[in-house]
Amino acid sequence: MNDQELIEGLKNNNQQAFRFLVERYQDLVVSTCFTFLRDRDDAHDIAQEVFIEVYKSIGRFRQDAAISTWLYRIAANKSLNFLRRHNNRWLFIPLEKLFGNEVAEKKLTEPDFTKSEDKEHEFDIRIRMMHKAIDKLPESQKTAFTLHKFNYLPYKEVAEIMETSLPAVESLIHRAKKKIQSELIRMIEKQTP
Amino acid sequence: MNCKEAKQHMFFLAEGEIDPGLSDAMHKHLAGCSGCNHVYEEIRQTLHTLSDRKETKADPWFAARMEQTFRELQSEPEYVVFSPAIRYLRFVPVAASFLLALYLGIHIGSEISGRHTDTNGVGAIVSEQFDDLISDQIYQRSFETFFLTNGE
Numbered sequence: 233m234n235d236q237e238l239i240e241g242l243k244n245n246n247q248q249a250f251r252f253l254v255e256r257y258q259d260l261v262v263s264t265c266f267t268f269l270r271d272r273d274d275a276h277d278i279a280q281e282v283f284i285e286v287y288k289s290i291g292r293f294r295q296d297a298a299i300s301t302w303l304y305r306i307a308a309n310k311s312l313n314f315l316r317r318h319n320n321r322w323l324f325i326p327l328e329k330l331f332g333n334e335v336a337e338k339k340l341t342e343p344d345f346t347k348s349e350d351k352e353h354e355f356d357i358r359i360r361m362m363h364k365a366i367d368k369l370p371e372s373q374k375t376a377f378t379l380h381k382f383n384y385l386p387y388k389e390v391a392e393i394m395e396t397s398l399p400a401v402e403s404l405i406h407r408a409k410k411k412i413q414s415e416l417i418r419m420i421e422k423q424t425p
Numbered sequence: 426m427n428c429k430e431a432k433q434h435m436f437f438l439a440e441g442e443i444d445p446g447l448s449d450a451m452h453k454h455l456a457g458c459s460g461c462n463h464v465y466e467e468i469r470q471t472l473h474t475l476s477d478r479k480e481t482k483a484d485p486w487f488a489a490r491m492e493q494t495f496r497e498l499q500s501e502p503e504y505v506v507f508s509p510a511i512r513y514l515r516f517v518p519v520a521a522s523f524l525l526a527l528y529l530g531i532h533i534g535s536e537i538s539g540r541h542t543d544t545n546g547v548g549a550i551v552s553e554q555f556d557d558l559i560s561d562q563i564y565q566r567s568f569e570t571f572f573l574t575n576g577e
Contacts, residue, residue: 245499247495247496247499250491250492250495251488251492251495254487254488254491254492255488258483258487258488258491259480259481259482259483261483262481262482262483262484262487263480263481263482266481267481272481272484275481276483276484276487279483279487280487280490280491280494283491283494283495284494284498287495287498288498354470354474355474355477358470358471358474358475359474359475359478361471362471362474362475381475382475409436409437409440410433410436412436413432413433413435413436413437413468414432416436416467416468416471417432417435417464417468420463420464420467420468421464
């Protein structure tokens with residue numbers, strides 16, 4: 233079944249077409265959600281919402297873009313919406329965490345390369361450090377960088393997903409890299425004795 | 426090249442995205458500066474770690490979960506979805522009823538209170554007649570009370 237037949241099947245509410253859609257695109261959707269959310273359970277929950285959105289809005293799908301582009305777009309938007317909701321939870325952080333021991337809090341968030349047990353988990357530490365730097369990015373830069381770097385998408389496809397121009401995506405990713413660079417340098421220098 | 430300049434290109438050097446001339450200058454600086462070299466190595470290894478990571482795949486149960494979800498969605502009754510214009514128009518009768526009730530409330534209220542406050546309209550005439558009646562009654566009662574009681 234090619235994409236054209238798949239879309240026709242989805243528009244005709246064909247159960248077989250939905251099954252095929254999930255089988256073909258589940259890894260794409262789950263991995264895209266995971267690159268934004270970094271939690272498998274959350275990624276699967278949001279991926280489910282993505283497919284439900286496809287089910288509900290297939291009638292409005294314009295066939296000028298590939299179905300994968302559309303899925304990437306919905307997955308990125310839904311993941312960012314989830315993060316926005318999630319980020320508002322700081323209002324409910326316990327007071328001791330807000331005003332408590334700063335060193336204890338630092339241990340939770342900043343990787344420490346000087347400790348031997350952390351050296352064993354260098355892979356996780358480096359990923360965490362990168363994620364911390366990415367979290368500092370504005371949403372548009374984060375989306376462009378994540379889709380390009382973690383989903384291995386070329387700039388052109390990122391531009392289609394974000395419904396913007398190729399130079400705009402190039403600029404977003406360049407600025408994202410500069411910001412990540414300065415954040416990484418700050419974190420590395422902070423940990424260097 | 427100094428340290429500040431070198432730090433502006435480290436990420437791009439690690440990504441292989443700078444021109445050969447700048448790359449040579451960077452490597453020359455890094456060879457002679459242990460601080461910058463340490464920072465550069467950390468950035469390079471961090472980027473290397475990213476390229477090494479495995480791609481996330483959907484859990485095996487996910488497809489079954491989605492099939493169940495689609496089945497439930499298909500069995501749901503279809504609701505009529507109104508256009509945005511119609512959705513907003515449904516508030517018009519409510520707003521009109523509210524305004525009518527407000528108008529009637531003010532009108533009736535002013536009619537009642539107008540007996541005492543209105544000096545020009547119907548309320549004033551009614552008010553004058555009412556006052557005359559009351560004062561007559563008081564005068565009559567006082568007169569009768571004075572003479573008849575004393576007479577007895």
